Amino acid sequence: MGKIEKISRVEKVSVALTDELLSYVQGAVKSGDYASASEVIREALRHWKARRTQDEQASIALRHLIAEADASGPSESWEGAEVLKQRFREQNAR
Numbered sequence: 621m622g623k624i625e626k627i628s629r630v631e632k633v634s635v636a637l638t639d640e641l642l643s644y645v646q647g648a649v650k651s652g653d654y655a656s657a658s659e660v661i662r663e664a665l666r667h668w669k670a671r672r673t674q675d676e677q678a679s680i681a682l683r684h685l686i687a688e689a690d691a692s693g694p695s696e697s698w699e700g701a702e703v704l705k706q707r708f709r710e711q712n713a714r
Contacts, residue, residue, distance in 0.1 A: 635661065 637645065645660045654660045 645657050648654045648660045649657055654663070
């Protein structure tokens with residue numbers, strides 16, 4: 621049985637960069653860290669995609685925690701809450 625290879629379609633796009641960003645891209649290529657500007661942009665997009673995925677996962681986890689807290693019922697009063705309420709009232713009275 622032969623090996624199946626995934627073939628990715630590549631499309632050229634034009635991207636407008638500020639002078640500062642262009643300088644970073646060119647510097648990364650000149651330093652030898654990357655072979656081309658395209659490689660720099662692709663890696664930046666991979667990092668952006670990974671960060672968005674992490675942000676989405678964190679948001680889901682936070683929603684679960686909030687739902688769990690809501691489901692646990694009302695909280696008991698604690699002294700700190702009264703102190704914060706009093707400070708809020710004082711600040712708004714000014």
